[in-house]
Amino acid sequence: MTTTEPEALNFECETGNYHTFCPISCVAWLYQKIEDSFFLVIGTKTCGYFLQNAMGVMIFAEPRYAMAELEEGDISAQLNDFDELKRLCLQIKRDRNPSVIVWIGTCTTEIIKMDLEGLAPKLEAEIGIPIVTARANGLDYAFTQGEDTVLAAMAAKCPDKAPVVEAQKQERNAISQLLNFGKKKEEVAAEESEYVKHTPLVLFGSLPDPVVTQLTLELKKQGIKVSGWLPSKRYTELPVLEEGYYVSGMNPFLSRTASTLMRRRKCKLIGAPFPIGPDGTRAWIEKICSVLGIEPKGLDEREAQIWAGLEDYLQIIRGKSVFFMGDNLLEISLARFLIRCGMTCPEIGIPYMDKRYQAAELALLEKTCHEMGVPTPRIVEKPDNYNQLQRIYEQNIDLVITGMAHANPLEARGINTKWSVEFTFAQIHGFGNARDILELVTRPLRRNNSLKDLGWGDLVKKEAKV
């Protein structure tokens, strides 16, 4: 054991001059997740250009999103916002007939103070399609926080009573419906008995459907029934949220959604570490079990088995250092997992740090550092990319997790990088996907390992500036 003194986490805040994606990027994964939705981003050419380029080939696949591009007449209020939005929404209704239109407010609608929240109910009544308003703008939020604003707005639209008519037992939950598909009533009833009786639990956070199934089944092993997910596959299948229900977040960037669920929907939040990495997944299950009064079973073996399966990857990263420049708020959970894997982490950059919502995750990070005998990282909120680069050079980092703006320049200077956005789109939750995280993390190390004897690690001319 090293003699590192147990120390508390160290929080700092820099200038906020860092690179990240605009939060409107959340439409890219949310429109795919919520199959009957249409996302209308009300902004300028700048927003459109970002989406078009960031989405890559997705843009050609007839996406269910579009820009309401503001023109000079909109900015100077020569045109009436309501009439303009009505015209566009009717066009969307005619062409796509979605079950919900999500308006994404942008920087411009903030600055010109377009009252989207006020216009939405009026227009909703006129055109007969629900309109959800989310202010996912770059003035207030970074990247994944966009999803947070959308889900917080959707939380208000969840039904507050389970359907009373019990003639044909209507199961609102898409997953259990899927799992029960084709089964007779008695079988369903028999399956119900597999669950422990507990207060309904609703999970929030948009995850790919296979991950939803995996995590639902993981809880089922403990006798825990997932009554619904926010969001569900379809807008029309949003989960029931009654007062007193338990809710649990699947991702670290959902603090607004969590507080909306607690304050507006009177739900009880289970503050757990996030199910990222086998250690996180286990801690997440244990916390839910403890709240619901269930004795978790079989987790020791399950976790050990997963770790054993990761050994080949662990050998590559053990003892190496990782630096998070910070752009998607997954950083704390990923760092915690990688420290457990045997890495050291001098710095975790993060756009925004909600110490209350992430409390359990932060505690697990601290505990993990102590148990692994490594110094606790400095957590830098609103980092300054320029300063970070100086620290990366000084500290001789083995792997930098960063945005694409810095990845190629760092590689040219002989520094291994992993593009952080991939963690947002890859499947990283639950026991089964731990390998996928390490696949991403080790990829640059494996690639550069096979190149290391070629002798051209540093590919920048000397006179080039930093």
Add this chain to the structure above:
Amino acid sequence: MKLAYWMYAGPAHIGTLRVATSFKNVHAIMHAPIGDDYFNVMRSMLERERDFTPVTTSVVDRHVLARGSQERVVDNITRKDREEHPDLIVLTPTCTSSILQEDLENFVNRAQLDAKGDVMLADVNHYRFNELQAADRTLDQIVQLYINKARKKGDLEGKSEKPSVNIIGMSTLGFHNQHDCTELKRLMADLGIEVNEVIPEGASVHNLKRLPRAWFNLVPYRELGMAAGEYLQKEFGTPMVDITPMGVVETARCIRKIQEVLNAQGADVNYEEFIDQQTRFVSQAAWFSRSIDCQNLTGKKAVVFGDNTHAAAMTKILSREMGIHVVWAGTYCKHDADWFREEVKGYCDEVLVTEDHGQIGDAIAKAEPSAIFGTQMERHVGKRLDIPCGVIAAPIHVQNFPIGYKPFLGYEGTNQCVDLVYNSFTLGMEDHLLEIFGGHDTKEVITKGISADSDMGWTKDGQAELNKIPGFVRGKVKRNTEKFARDRGIEKITVEVLYAAKESVGA
């Protein structure tokens, strides 16, 4: 408000950033919210840049909305000046700063007091200009700034002894710009013309005072460099050659124009023999036009869409040099549409000026060309309609930044154009031959959203029969049959209806 899914030209600040970051040691500071620095990602990914993109953001957040940027912009400029010692810092407004209407000019003046380098505000309004117009203006602005500086100092240089040229308009994220630049430098060397300055790509702002040395300015792209070229013409009487040397005929025309311009200044050059040699033996394009390969392309239908420069040049190459039938040629440069119409007059049946990709998709579906020459958007329309597409203009993806040498301009450029055109057509032919001789077709026709689509019902056997028809006529047969059915009020199209239609219209 406008419902938009896709745009051809980006927002104004992208143009400014493209020009600013093309110069050596120039830093751009965007006055923008978090996340608007996506330009850095594009440059780093598409150009595979080894160096950090010299663009930072002076972040506009809630505090700025409440109290204004105050010291922030000035601090950010002076900080960058200290950290990286750029020659010039370009403060770049965005859509956000356009409506905040802060006095950015004032920030620039204040920052200039402390900064060692120069500081400038890019004079572009987001709501009035697009990427291309903004790039053109910014380049002009930077050139003027340094010409005026040099003039004040009495630092301007006279004309060079031997004929020399400025190549204006090469920039980062420009379509095949770095290859074009190399090719043009070679061409100038072959013509015995000294290259005085290339701007903005790779240039230093300190060298801008040398611009008047050149005997003439070559502006190969219509979109970027015209304003600077016109300014230099006005100030110093430097003639501008703005003929894009793309294609055999246009390259010759460009060289003849250069000859004329030089001789008018007493150079006494004759490039006719050079043009003849290059045309007949160095470029393969002239020979290709006569070869049997090209004969097979005669009268084949093509459509062209892109920016002004490339769409106009490609239209002329296809029609004049290869005998291909250009059904329509189009541009998204609405601000400069008259120029385009004039250029392609007589080389295509119709001209299409629009920024609406839906309209273009429909026009492609209607024309049913054998090949498309367009942007990445048209390539995807082509994929959906099973029509091959050669990409000739931005917007482009990472595969349009090839590492190998692929100029579009000059004599090597003519070779590249031949390959591009020929490969697009043959691929299409092979594809159809495969189908005619029983190639497998497991794909369904998915033309949803493009006007070739219809809501007519096809029975299973009708559809199966339709699928047996070779791909290159299937669309036409389908439409003719549906028209036939609609005219007669038939709701379901069966095999019988299909053949009845065929007999009636000879589809």
